[in-house]
Amino acid sequence: MAHTPMMQQYLQIKSEVPNALLMFRLGDFYELFFDDAVEASRILEITLTGRDAGSAGRIPMCGVPYHAVEQYIAKLVDRGYAVALCDQTEDPKQAKGLVKREIVRIVTPGTATHDEGAVRRLLAALVHRDDTCGLALLDVATGDVWVAETSDMERIREQFFLHAPVEVLLYEHVDLSSPGFAWLEAWRAQAEVCAVTRRTEPRKAVERAFDVVRGKYQMSSLTPLDLEESPRAVEALAMVLDYVAETQKLAVPHVKTPQNLLQTGVMTLDYTAQRNLEVFETVRHRQRKGSLMDLLDETRTAMGARILRQWLEQPLCSVQAIEDRLDAVETFVNDLFLREHVRRTLADVYDLDRLSGRVAFGTANARDLLAVAKSLSALPSLTGPLLDTGSTLLCELAGALPDCQALAARILDTLQDEPPVSVREGGMIRPGVDAVLDELRSANASGKAWLAELEQRERERTGIKSLKVGYNKVFGYYIEVSKSNQHLVPPEYERRQTLSTGERYVLPALKEKEASILNAEERAVEREYELFSALRQAVLAKLPDIQAAAHQIGVVDALCSLGHVSAERRYVRPRLKTARGIVIEKGRHPVVEAARPGQFVANDARLDDEQQFILLTGPNMAGKSTYMRQIALIVLMAHVGCFVPAASAEIGLVDRIFTRIGASDDLGAGQSTFMVEMVELAQILRQATDRSLVLLDEIGRGTSTYDGLCIAEAVMEALQEPGRSPLTLFATHYHELVAAAEQLPRVANYSVAVRESENDIAFLHTVVNRPADKSYGIQVARLAGIPGPVIERALALLEVRESAMVPGGEAAARPGADPVDGLVASVREAAAGRTDGSASAVAAAANGSDLAWVEALARLDVARMTPIEALNRLDEVVRSAKEALSWASSR
Template sequence: MKDKDVPILKQYKEIKSNFYDSILLFRMGDFYETFYDDAKFISSFLNITLTSREYGKDRVPLAGFPIKSADQYIRKLVESGKKIAIADQLEEPNKNVKLVKRGVVEVLTPGTIMRESLLSEKENNFFALTYIDDEKNVVSTLDISTGDVFIYDFKGDENMLDFLRGKDIKEIVSNRKLKVDEKEVKVIDETFFNFEECFGVLKNHFGMDRIERIKKMDEKLVVASGALLSFIKETYSTSLEQVKNIEYVDLSKRMVLDSQTLKNLEIFSRSNGEYENSFLHSIDRTKTPMGGRALREILKSPFYEKNSINKSYENIERMLLKYDLLKSLKELLSNVGDVERINARIISKRATPRCLVNLKESLKNTLKISEIVENLSLDIERIDRNIVERVIQIIDISIDENVVLDGGKEKFFKSGFDPEYDRLKELSLESSKSIYMMEDEEKKRTGINNLRIGYSTVMGYYIEITNSNLDRVPKDYIRKQTLKNSERFVNEKLKQYEIEILTAEERLNKIERELYDKLIERLSFYYIDLKKVSTFIGKVDLLYSYTLLSYENDYVKPEIGDFYELFIEDGRHPVIEIVNRNERFIPNSLYMDDKRSLILLTGPNMSGKSTYLRQNALIILMAHIGLFVPAKKAKIPLTDRIFTRIGASDDLSKGVSTFMAEMLECSNIIENMTEKSFIVLDEIGRGTSTFDGLSIAWAIIEYIHNLKGSPKTLFATHYHELTELKSKLPKMFNMTAKVRKYDDRIVFLKKVVEGSSDESYGIEVAKMAGLPKEITDNASQILSLLKESEMNVKEKMRDVSQLSLFRSSKENEKYEEIIKMISEKDVENLTPIESLLFLNDVKRKIEKIEED
């Protein structure tokens, strides 16, 4: 017998041939099994036992795991980037069926997960497609678990790549070779990007009612969105019924936060990778999955238009006026499930009865939330209460929630919902009772008290008798199976009962599936309405979170508008203040305008410089997501981008040193900054030699300062020599973190004030850290020697006019004439008098240039 003649192996190979690029999980009873190379891989990767079984003449490698614990294994496989195809049993196994029908019911990759247990409830799970063209780059994204499709366009590759990094996309495909975070992106066939084909895909998916809207879309957007839907449908065997809209996101109305800024400000995770005590962790008060996802997404792409921001402020003010209602709102929101994902599972026919019970209870609470929203007069689009009540009623009259919540997966329809269903259920129960009655009758007839009637999918119903009672077995019993301590029998009466029971059960299960399919179909009709409900809940929850946070932490409503001035009075770091509640946070102010656009911040380590830098960037960010801010008063200009360059960020795996990484980040900032940007630069130049670093820091300060529309910039440095630039750069102001010195120790006051620091107090910090006295004393002597050379540097810097790196082209030409005059002079053969005369001539020419 050959392998292909073994039915189950033949079935496996037929399914595998259609999913050759996937790990195929093949259901066999209560296990998912893998065969051949798949088995060898998951055995090694998941650290589970590799076995083998004879199929025909060959032994086939096998490895598997129980279905009840499958999610933990599937999660590991998906997170590793593997594509998983799940072949389930498509019919109930019984002794009359030699080979159960099987087929792939689900294909899983990192970006196409629908399973609730594999998803993070407060985080979207985006799949992205990039369409790179000579004119523009387009990115279309899909969260298959919610049905959301967004489309974006970009002018350059780098902006697109940074968007993809910041969005935390789970899976990406492209029409061109591409690397994101040093990972190769999968390039898919060019045929997916044919305009006519993509237009047809969108027309067929959305129908004729959307055709005019599709025609108005830019050709590149049509290609990117059509290719996305086509690829997902074809590759993952899904109809994408949950996708009912494509939303174009105009990034010109959004603040841009690049991936480096998200990392430096610790928005989603701390520098050690932990979520706890990150910015999001500290400010998240949302109670629902929809609210949590809304908060995460607005942090990735804040508003850059004041109407949306002010609308949020006004809603927070209205909630604060009736703050006592927030307790009731909190309780209601806490009992709302993931309506958005349940809705998507309904229309994609993946919803379980438990999902429907969850939806019903969530919608009941939503109606009460809607009443509170009316009471608060919030400026939010209302839900259609009649439709919500209708959906609640549909579920309520059909599903018996007690059966579902008790873990029942069958017979979950309520009595009275369908007469035929009720009749078959009663028949099934009566037949089951007959079995128990027969067991009692057989015990009396045989005198075997431990006789029992059982059931298995292989044998059906059987009578089990222990070996010690085999001498009492009646003649009408037919032996079917011998076990170690007992034997199993059947008789004609039991066979008849089995036919009646199985027939009733089969008919009951069939009608239950039909009724459930009809129920899902009926609920799918309300998909758009339930999508609006989920959006409503997300917005209310987000506002609840904002209001609670503002109230608990004494935040204020900032003034925001299209002006240049930035004023934050007594600002506080939102994370440190919350994490260290038992310690008093020292507030600090910041004022910048068109005559004060660059702040040079000096001070020793541990004095609070980095806190000051981050807190001001975070306060600006908070204002742009529509949240009140931790300050006494704030006036925040609309800011198109926040740039940060903080800390060492070498990447040896990319062959990039700390200094190169620093320069690359600075280059990105300088290339993309505008007058409306806010820039935070910390310790620029420290990754190279002192004078190289000082020169570069100096040059960057001058460049930013001298721009016609210079962005607001906070520049922290240990190069105290740079403070001398104040005499040359009128828009630059010096500020310092105050320190008080007592004898040989220092106290950090954590207060940022006008002025500059002449010392870094590094030796004092070293003493506080416990460095041996011999080392710190020696360091003090070396410092004294180095300070002499530092004074020479400062003297040179005071004459900034002669060292300015950014002059006009006419000035450069005149200086080049002087340089040429000096280079051509034979200085070695000049007499002392000739030298003095020559120097005087050079001096007069320089003075004339300065006068001009």
């Protein structure tokens, strides 16, 4: 099938990027063809048209304007597509035949740079070799890069979940169904976008990787980067560097020094803890509003927001480092004038990190360079006030600000105050900057004046008052005359174009002048682009200083934000100590308090060597989860270096915060709610240390009553083992655990108080040093709006069940206990010799004719049971009968 020459060119270029949507530049549009056009028109909601492709007939086609292409690319990559941009790479005027075109850039989910603010779009690479895994993460927009290497795949998975990359690079031979990578497939099933890009493993991959990374950082050894003994991390880092250079068609000079994801000296806050504590987004709606980050983020710059997020991801674990940060925050808390001066100054600072990325990739326009200059110009006004504070950290930051004022002045002196977006159409450079440009502009201006004179002269000579001189790219300059004045047109006018409203003509003198005018205008535009490119190159040369300034500004902004929030919300400075222990007086949940100002009930908390474990009971909605979370958030904020919502707080260093809160499943991984709970619990039991803080909520509720109760009690005992007994908050509805807790040496029974009146209760949200006396499930159901008849029926059933006490079997009489559970407990206690072995209790279990046993079975509502519940209950009955018969025969 024959195609036109242009379509042959398109198909040849498309063959280079079969997995990307190809945007092919034709004039003022980027066009897509064939299946690419069909797919893009659907995603972008643009009209699908067609084009004649020779003997191939008419083919699908759609296009977008060249000046708006970036917004369309953003929509496509946000849906997980890769987009290849094909441009003209030679002057059409000098082309012989088809204009030469090449792919100038490939934009993928992990290499897009259109996001703003604290949003991060990360590209990842994973390398697994010899039972060791390397991970590299790169934010292409800002140049931030992180690496990790470990034989513990769980830690790699944890870091992957924490940072949520949108694209991951893997070697072609990696099998995603293998046990080591099954988690990645499960993650991709849940993630909005997580593209997997396969890469061919190069020959001598490890040696080549070291060469690539050493070359990038211009080092003979990677020891200064602490990577010389981390070959998998180096291999992963080389993979992302190669990929970015390949897709962007240039080197990546703005990539910063790698940071170690597994560094020591920071608190570990895994994905589960971040989610349960709602550090960055809410659990229910997965939105930023209502999170801790949303509350603390009063930053004025994008760099500050990203730094603050990084601090929340990796809180400090050094008392001295935290105290230095707290000193700086306290400076801002106590000095309103300094705080407001810094906030006003930073409001004029743009995102220097992302601007640096655009400069590095050669996509920065005149407006971007002006933003760089204005941002750098604002910095000197910060230096003096920060140096005067006396804060060690603030003085270090001010002293480390690089001097970029000469560059800023050059940019401001060169560029117009409001330059156009395009860098190829002129209008960017100020008059007086360049003599050659001024001369070309003068020639162009005189030519335009000559045209104006010609227009006026011809109007007077011909008597055609509406005559006008115009221009278009096809015919050049022309004289346009309306139809009503055709009879006045002089014979020397040459007709060039007929319009519905008139005719267009040319004159020999006009064509002669046209060449000089257009030549001056074209050369002026070219000269402007040359001058702009030189300016952009000068900015590129200062990129390390600009990035350093961006970091210093970001840290100052984050500190000022914490100071502003602390002052506005009347938080107090926490006291950090190396010894373990948490003592909080009148602590508050920062986010809940902000949502309900003046209504929050403050509570105390103490966890230390003497009271290492708090068992917290009380009804739903009373505030158990809020209480536990507020303690964890206060500890987290203290380690970040922020003041905390409390009357006072003394915090011992914590190495990790663990949480097991709420019910959720992981269907993508084939795990039920209970399985997810047990997996998370297993991780806590394996990894928690004496320096950890553990939050457990309703452990064991996802299975049968006695299985769950036994698991909960066993966990409570395990977390008391010498040498690995973390500070623990354990909320439960199992009132049976209260008695067990009283037998353990460092466990305290706490509850959330309620006030009961008739069939109603009021939540006091006050934590008291005593256990709850009963459950209030039906009362909470009433408050939740369960219909009255259902509530009355529940109360009646509760009364029946509570009255079904079996002599000698105390467990059966507990509020809300299941009758069969009670009888089973009686039998087991008798068989174990823990009761007086009353004949009635054993008879009730062993003798099927006993009325209590029959009534217990009769009350089971099989129709409302799931099959698994029915089988579980049948198993309980059979096992209990066997135990009772065995016990009776032994008597």
